[in-house]
Amino acid sequence: MSQPASQLDQIPDRDPSETAEWRESLDAVVRQAGPQRAARLLQHLAEHACRAGLDVPPQLWTPYLNTVPTAAEPAYPGDLDLERRITAYNRWNAAAMVSRGNQRAGLGGHIATYASAAWLYETGFQHFFRGKDWGSPRPEAGGGSGDQLFVQGHASPGVYARAFLEGRLTEGQLDRFRQEAAGDGLPSYPHPRRLPWLWEFPTVSMGLGPLSAIYQARFNRYLEHRGIKDTSRSRVWAFLGDGEMDEPESTAALALAARERLDNLTFVINCNLQRLDGPVRPNFKIVQELEAQFRAAGWHVVKSLWGEAWDPVLARDTEGALTRRLGEVPDAQFQTYATRDAAYIREHFFGAPGADPALRALGASLDDARLLELFHTSRAGHEPRKVYAAYRAAVEHRGAPTVILTQTVKGHTLGPGFASRNANHQMKKLTVKEFRALRDLLELPVPDSAFDGDLVPYAHPGPDSPEVRYVRERRAALGGPAPARRVAAKPLPAPSAKPFEALAKGSGQQEIATTMAFVRLVKDLMREKETGRRWVPVVPDEARTFGMESLFPSAGLYSPTGQTYDPVDRDQLLYYKEAKDGQILNEGITEAGSLADFTAAATAYATHGEPMIPFYIFYSMFGWQRTADQFWALADQLGRGFVVGATAGRTTMTGEGLQHADGHSHLIASTNPAAVSYDPAFAYEVGAIVREGLRRMYGPDSENVFYYLTVYNEPKVQPPMPQGVEEGILKGLYRYRQAAGTPADAPRLQLLASGTAVHWALEAQRLLAEDWGVAADVWSAPSWTELRRDALECDAARLRGEDRVPYVTRALHGAPGPVLAVSDWMRAVPDQIAPWVEQDWTSLGTDGFGLSDTREAARRHFGVDAPSVVRAALAVLARRGEVKPETVQEAAARYGLDA
Ligand SMILES: Cc1ncc(C[n+]2csc(CCOP(=O)(O)OP(=O)(O)O)c2C)c(N)n1
Numbered sequence: 001m002s003q004p005a006s007q008l009d010q011i012p013d014r015d016p017s018e019t020a021e022w023r024e025s026l027d028a029v030v031r032q033a034g035p036q037r038a039a040r041l042l043q044h045l046a047e048h049a050c051r052a053g054l055d056v057p058p059q060l061w062t063p064y065l066n067t068v069p070t071a072a073e074p075a076y077p078g079d080l081d082l083e084r085r086i087t088a089y090n091r092w093n094a095a096a097m098v099s100r101g102n103q104r105a106g107l108g109g110h111i112a113t114y115a116s117a118a119w120l121y122e123t124g125f126q127h128f129f130r131g132k133d134w135g136s137p138r139p140e141a142g143g144g145s146g147d148q149l150f151v152q153g154h155a156s157p158g159v160y161a162r163a164f165l166e167g168r169l170t171e172g173q174l175d176r177f178r179q180e181a182a183g184d185g186l187p188s189y190p191h192p193r194r195l196p197w198l199w200e201f202p203t204v205s206m207g208l209g210p211l212s213a214i215y216q217a218r219f220n221r222y223l224e225h226r227g228i229k230d231t232s233r234s235r236v237w238a239f240l241g242d243g244e245m246d247e248p249e250s251t252a253a254l255a256l257a258a259r260e261r262l263d264n265l266t267f268v269i270n271c272n273l274q275r276l277d278g279p280v281r282p283n284f285k286i287v288q289e290l291e292a293q294f295r296a297a298g299w300h301v302v303k304s305l306w307g308e309a310w311d312p313v314l315a316r317d318t319e320g321a322l323t324r325r326l327g328e329v330p331d332a333q334f335q336t337y338a339t340r341d342a343a344y345i346r347e348h349f350f351g352a353p354g355a356d357p358a359l360r361a362l363g364a365s366l367d368d369a370r371l372l373e374l375f376h377t378s379r380a381g382h383e384p385r386k387v388y389a390a391y392r393a394a395v396e397h398r399g400a401p402t403v404i405l406t407q408t409v410k411g412h413t414l415g416p417g418f419a420s421r422n423a424n425h426q427m428k429k430l431t432v433k434e435f436r437a438l439r440d441l442l443e444l445p446v447p448d449s450a451f452d453g454d455l456v457p458y459a460h461p462g463p464d465s466p467e468v469r470y471v472r473e474r475r476a477a478l479g480g481p482a483p484a485r486r487v488a489a490k491p492l493p494a495p496s497a498k499p500f501e502a503l504a505k506g507s508g509q510q511e512i513a514t515t516m517a518f519v520r521l522v523k524d525l526m527r528e529k530e531t532g533r534r535w536v537p538v539v540p541d542e543a544r545t546f547g548m549e550s551l552f553p554s555a556g557l558y559s560p561t562g563q564t565y566d567p568v569d570r571d572q573l574l575y576y577k578e579a580k581d582g583q584i585l586n587e588g589i590t591e592a593g594s595l596a597d598f599t600a601a602a603t604a605y606a607t608h609g610e611p612m613i614p615f616y617i618f619y620s621m622f623g624w625q626r627t628a629d630q631f632w633a634l635a636d637q638l639g640r641g642f643v644v645g646a647t648a649g650r651t652t653m654t655g656e657g658l659q660h661a662d663g664h665s666h667l668i669a670s671t672n673p674a675a676v677s678y679d680p681a682f683a684y685e686v687g688a689i690v691r692e693g694l695r696r697m698y699g700p701d702s703e704n705v706f707y708y709l710t711v712y713n714e715p716k717v718q719p720p721m722p723q724g725v726e727e728g729i730l731k732g733l734y735r736y737r738q739a740a741g742t743p744a745d746a747p748r749l750q751l752l753a754s755g756t757a758v759h760w761a762l763e764a765q766r767l768l769a770e771d772w773g774v775a776a777d778v779w780s781a782p783s784w785t786e787l788r789r790d791a792l793e794c795d796a797a798r799l800r801g802e803d804r805v806p807y808v809t810r811a812l813h814g815a816p817g818p819v820l821a822v823s824d825w826m827r828a829v830p831d832q833i834a835p836w837v838e839q840d841w842t843s844l845g846t847d848g849f850g851l852s853d854t855r856e857a858a859r860r861h862f863g864v865d866a867p868s869v870v871r872a873a874l875a876v877l878a879r880r881g882e883v884k885p886e887t888v889q890e891a892a893a894r895y896g897l898d899a
């Protein structure tokens with residue numbers, strides 16, 4: 001029989017008959033021993049070849065079995081008896097705190113997630129997770145970094161329960177779970193901003209945790225390769241839900257993690273086969289799907305599925321019938337087995353029509369008790385030895401990140417009302433009867449008399465009990481408590497004045513865009529002696545757009561493998577220089593990845609005790625609206641750094657059209673309480689803002705904020721900084737140029753503008769004076785958002801009876817005439833301050849979709865160019881009777897506005 005064409009036919013086969021013999025041997029096995037046997041032999045050979053270092057394609061699937069056989073498991077290093085009791089206390093207290101909160105305050109909470117994951121955490125806490133003092137190379141300098149734990153948000157009650165056992169939290173605090181308003185309560189999920197000494201990483205927005213974890217592991221390497229911190233003893237652990245893996249961000253950076261050989265990273269995916277509404281893959285198998293996905297990406301995959309009870313049964317699976325059946329039963333069916341009696345399991349699992357006789361025989365040999373144990377509870381994720389074996393396999397693996405796919409039962413130990421039930425994610429309390437059953441199962445010394453009606457007590461063995469002593473000893477041996485957040489970083493010295501002076505001088509005759517001004521400033525700051533190396537430029541494949549390629553040869557692009565090729569532009573001054581100690585993180589086209597980079601760098605002051613100064617510069621339109629949730633997580637994680645929306649504005653991106661035309665990011669940014677937003681007009685404003693940002697974020701009383709600046713690509717002559725405007729820049733408003741050349745009794749108004757629109761306002765000022773005899777004062781408003789925030793604070797103070805006047809009201813006080821505001825953003829951006837402006841308020845803006853055209857045409861289209869501003873100004877004045885009504889039409893005709 002002729003063979004179908006093979007890819008290999010293209011290259012000579014040195015021994016075709018040998019090749020044919022191999023093929024025939026395989027055919028013979030299929031004939032004589034069956035396809036299963038042949039497949040098994042092939043898997044053996046593939047594994048063998050891999051171990052021998054042969055370059056063969058990786059297998060994408062393996063059977064639905066544990067990766068590490070029981071016989072190959074390492075000895076368990078802990079006192080299992082004690083650890084069981086400790087886990088029992090944690091299980092109890094986690095369920096108790098949620099139930100009590102629900103009964104007493106009607107609050108929510110999650111019980112089933114931790115119930116399935118208890119051993120995944122406990123084994124880690126007892127034997128793996130390293131605290132901040134672990135092997136610290138320089139304890140005097142604030143200790144090491146320890147491991148970084150991304151805890152599954154809905155498992156947080158278990159982490160709190162453990163902290164209670166350790167004495168890190170009190171009973172009163174457990175009772176204030178989700179009751180934070182009065183102080184000293186516990187946030188629902190991991191929130192560093194809410195509980196900064198415990199949580200390092202906010203996780204509950206599904207998908208952001210796995211993405212951040214990858215970039216965190218990557219940033220740990222970056223710090224090490226750049227000689228900033230020895231992070232070789234840190235491991236990133238990310239605990240994830242199998243349902244969570246459906247979020248696009250969860251898998252977005254898998255390839256990066258494998259490509260960069262991040263063996264300092266472990267994913268633990270709790271495959272309880274359920275998400276919130278029901279099964280994760282009702283008709284398929286989530287573990288197998290994830291295995292293929294991770295293997296294809298190049299990860300080391302450890303499946304940890306079955307508990308020990310399965311071993312003797314699998315040992316009798318000589319024909320592979322059981323293994324096959326386990327591999328074909330869809331997840332939702334398996335979930336059902338976990339809730340049914342032995343007769344159902346016999347009939348549907350072992351005895352389905354057409355079932356393999358060997359499988360039937362195997363089923364018949366198992367008694368009912370054994371069957372229920374196997375199908376109801378025996379999962380690897382509930383057995384510390386199995387979890388330990390999987391974790392060891394992960395930490396010992398070199399050259400690739402590891403994912404542990406561990407199978408559990410959602411709601412394990414909580415009884416038939418919870419375990420494997422579709423609704424269990426949302427169940428917030430157990431009945432007293434269920435608690436009694438839990439107590440008996442866990443063998444906890446909680447007497448009936450301790451129950452207070454429906455309210456169950458917490459359980460604690462006492463601070464000197466063997467359990468607590470053991471926990472403390474283990475944590476001490478592993479370098480202190482976990483999770484833990486600690487800020488040991490010292491303030492950074494202020495940079496020298498020179499780079500800022502350069503901007504304050506103005507650009508003379510030269511036209512430069514504010515994007516370029518920012519990049520030049522940062523280039524100078526990166527040369528600062530003490531702080532220069534702490535800058536971390538992050539850019540998603542737009543460095544050339546922003547004129548940053550001049551940084552390539554000087555700072556270098558970070559690449560853990562250095563540059564293994566001869567770059568095409570080697571002979572050029574600005575060549576594409578990659579280096580192991582490169583400073584720039586150029587991630588390719590991933591705003592999400594870049595923001596994850598930024599977040600790791602922006603929090604290094606806490607995570608690693610090393611303040612870094614990241615600036616993340618992106619295409620304005622693809623920042624806030626695309627990744628606003630990550631900006632929220634950044635704020636939650638108390639990140640500090642500069643976020644720069646370049647090519648900003650709805651009309652400034654000549655010809656790029658509506659997908660690129662950003663007229664609203666400032667509005668989105670205004671919703672993030674940690675974002676200090678600016679829309680500077682001039683280079684000197686950029687300088688003043690960055691200087692103040694450095695002081696506020698890295699100086700002695702550093703604040704947990706990050707700075708957001710929008711910069712433009714429109715070249716302009718940059719004026720020198722006028723005297724005494726610094727405070728106004730930072731507060732958000734100052735008078736830039738008073739009206740001139742008009743009579744004292746001329747009609748007058750105030751033009752407020754931000755960003756590139758200040759130039760239109762200045763042009764309008766000239767036209768109003770020259771063509772219409774109207775006097776306009778021009779104000780620059782670098783931050784509508786900060787003005788509003790100040791006003792909101794003043795309002796609140798006034799409502800408390802204090803006498804505070806908002807800065808914006810004071811600054812404009814007495815300025816004659818109405819106010820007309822204009823910017824390259826939608827009107828709602830400047831309108832933020834309208835309630836606190838005493839004068840008549842009108843605004844112009846770029847509401848609606850953008851379009852592709854020249855700047856001039858686009859500005860005319862939105863009615864924000866200088867002539868449009870003039871007409872609007874005349875209309876406002878006409879309404880007040882200060883100019884003749886006809887002038888409005890005259891202006892339209894004169895400038896061709898309605899043409
Ligand atoms: C982005 C996002 N979408 C939706 C939710 C709401 N949510 C919280 S937990 C959950 C189900 C989680 O299932 P899984 O990841 O499997 O975790 P498990 O509790 O089963 O371990 C959902 C939908 C969320 N927290 N974040």
Ligand SMILES: [Mg+2]
Pocket residue numbers: 241242243270271272273274275280
């Ligand atoms: Mg799940």
